[in-house]
Amino acid sequence: MSLRGFATLNIWADDVEAATAWYADLLGIEAYFTRPGPDGRPAYTEFRIGDYQAELGIIDRRYAPAGTATGPGGVVMHWCVDDLDKTVERLLAMGATEYQPITPHGDGGFVTASVVDPFGNVLGVMKNPHYLDVLASLKAT
Structure with missing residues (x-):
């Protein structure tokens, strides 16, 4: 086994749309991919950023595995x-x-x-x- 390099970093948000707008402002680019949830609101958005086009994904916290921290940590x-x-x-x-x-x-x-x-x-x-x-x-x- 070898770790080849960071591929995708996923973060959680209660409001994916607001988080996507905040990160778009920070990064100076729009998300290149959006997947809606069953209610039509964004459930997942993704940016490609940096020298290696690493992926930053924002996931609706509703889909977090049980026990996922709700505050900073890890x-x-x-x-x-x-x-x-x-x-x-x-x-x-x-x-x-x-x-x-x-x-x-x-x-x-x-x-x-x-x-x-x-x-x-x-x-x-x-x-x-x-x-x-x-x-x-x-x-x-």
């Missing part, structure tokens, strides 16, 4: 960003709340922060020199 997925300070500032201005402040990790240039989006999901962002090195090496080939 794994924090960190997205590499170009300007960590400005990204955190923008997230907070958009109504997210601080979960972990901007935190340097050693002297290697790795810095993380995370917020809770208005829908209760943790969104991690980071400055990650390793990610940029790998991306540069792939573009050089």
Whole structure:
């Protein structure tokens, strides 16, 4: 078994339409896929974002497995960003709340922060020199 790389990150929302609009504003793109539920409201929407067109899916919380946390917690997925300070500032201005402040990790240039989006999901962002090195090496080939 080997983990080949992140493919899809799913988050939960009570109001998928509102969450989709919030993330569209944050990302500067519209969701490319929407699936309605039996009531006609969006049950799932998906964005393709970043250097590798990773998938960010928003799922109606009604479909969450039993026992799924309703508040922040669990794994924090960190997205590499170009300007960590400005990204955190923008997230907070958009109504997210601080979960972990901007935190340097050693002297290697790795810095993380995370917020809770208005829908209760943790969104991690980071400055990650390793990610940029790998991306540069792939573009050089």
